[in-house]
Amino acid sequence: MRLSSTMFLPVCLLFCFLFAVPAGAQGEWRSDPVHFKYKIKEEETFSAFGGGWGFYAQHYRWTTDLKWRSRPTTTEPLSFRTELRRRVLADWWLKAGGKYGYAPTCDFRWVEFELEKTQAHPLSVRTWGSGEWRRVFPGARIEDYDRQLIGISLRWRPKPTLRWKGEFMLEDKTYPTPSRSSRKLALRHEFASRFTHHRLTGIYANSTREYPRNPWINYSYRSFRLEWVWAAGDRIDITAKSGLNYRRSGNGKEGGKLDLTGIYEYTYSPGRTVSGLLSASKVIAAYEPLPEDVEEDTKAESFPFSNIRCGLRWREKIHPFLLRTELFVVYKEALFDWGGMLNLQVEVGKVRVRLGLAPKGGFYQTAEKGYWVEVRYYFD
Numbered sequence: 001m002r003l004s005s006t007m008f009l010p011v012c013l014l015f016c017f018l019f020a021v022p023a024g025a026q027g028e029w030r031s032d033p034v035h036f037k038y039k040i041k042e043e044e045t046f047s048a049f050g051g052g053w054g055f056y057a058q059h060y061r062w063t064t065d066l067k068w069r070s071r072p073t074t075t076e077p078l079s080f081r082t083e084l085r086r087r088v089l090a091d092w093w094l095k096a097g098g099k100y101g102y103a104p105t106c107d108f109r110w111v112e113f114e115l116e117k118t119q120a121h122p123l124s125v126r127t128w129g130s131g132e133w134r135r136v137f138p139g140a141r142i143e144d145y146d147r148q149l150i151g152i153s154l155r156w157r158p159k160p161t162l163r164w165k166g167e168f169m170l171e172d173k174t175y176p177t178p179s180r181s182s183r184k185l186a187l188r189h190e191f192a193s194r195f196t197h198h199r200l201t202g203i204y205a206n207s208t209r210e211y212p213r214n215p216w217i218n219y220s221y222r223s224f225r226l227e228w229v230w231a232a233g234d235r236i237d238i239t240a241k242s243g244l245n246y247r248r249s250g251n252g253k254e255g256g257k258l259d260l261t262g263i264y265e266y267t268y269s270p271g272r273t274v275s276g277l278l279s280a281s282k283v284i285a286a287y288e289p290l291p292e293d294v295e296e297d298t299k300a301e302s303f304p305f306s307n308i309r310c311g312l313r314w315r316e317k318i319h320p321f322l323l324r325t326e327l328f329v330v331y332k333e334a335l336f337d338w339g340g341m342l343n344l345q346v347e348v349g350k351v352r353v354r355l356g357l358a359p360k361g362g363f364y365q366t367a368e369k370g371y372w373v374e375v376r377y378y379f380d
Helices: 006-019
Strands: 027-031 034-041 043-056 060-069 078-090 092-103 106-117 122-134 145-159 164-173 182-197 196-210 219-231 234-249 254-269 274-286 307-319 321-332 335-348 350-360 370-377
Touching: none
Parallel strands: none
Antiparallel strands: 027 043, 034 043, 034 370, 043 060, 060 078, 078 092, 092 106, 106 122, 122 145, 145 164, 164 182, 182 196, 196 219, 219 234, 234 254, 254 274, 274 307, 307 321, 321 335, 335 350, 350 370
16 A cells, blocks of 8 residues: 555654653753755855754654755755654664655655664564655656655674675655656675674675566666775785676666775874775676667677776874875876865864865765865764
8 A cells, every 4th residue: 555645744743643752751852963064066056054853762762853955956855854763672673754855846755664673693674664755846847756665674693703684675666657657676685704804795786677668768787796804914904895787778788897996004003094095997798789680799898997096095183183185096088187185174172174175076986076164063
């Protein structure tokens, strides 16, 4: 049974009543840090403000968060969230949460329920369900949608040095235009092991999304991740990462990519660390179907390693300052480019200030880009 958006508020009120702070509960009210951020990116300015509060007891927790942005979007709207978590039996916890988001073209409503067994000796389990409803304002060029999701996660820890985690998720997303509606199935496995001075982590993820009214854009996605960390000495850590992504679309198009990363980290002192970084990527599968009148088979186009990145990271901590800087060089499409990133943090009493200077981001392509200053005030 799907929960309509008109039922969102009554359901939230019902769970607020069921999870209301128990009379005489022994706990305390706490305020989360208040934070403000001002950012400049590509000659545009943004600002954000947020904070929260909550009631914390031994078997109960009720938290609320508020986020404001000067330029809200459909991916980063203004939002208000409340969440209630309560112990129901031994190490079993029940959680309910609701969220409202606002953007200039639409608003969002979320609701989520979760049941979790927290102890992992040797097995823990978590199951959850959520709903999201986007409603578009008149004149917008986007559509409404309803999104429902259910999932289950198991974690098995037979030994302190060995852990496995598996997760399954089913998502339905419905649009007024039937060809845009879809269903997604996702499965994820994670293995982690520690022995002597080594730590090994492996992740396998597989997902498919099907469009019943438009199978031409169906796709399947597989991802393999492997990370090895070696404490080679009292001051030396060596990390090797590899990732393999593969995607196939319903129209026959395929794509694959291999990513390799190596990190050498040397700790000069408890407050100073220097790291050398190297990464490279390689396209391993690229195929587009040929016209029907062509019978020849073609092999996947192969490329040498591209987007090679070399970097140097320096981290220095001298109270009340924390400095992290990166310098990197990128070789892509037979061209060289370089960049740098500076992140300076200062703590004075209950105030923490962070200054970011990263016009081209950092060594990792996902690093934040732009110039920003962020201020946090801690009440406790």
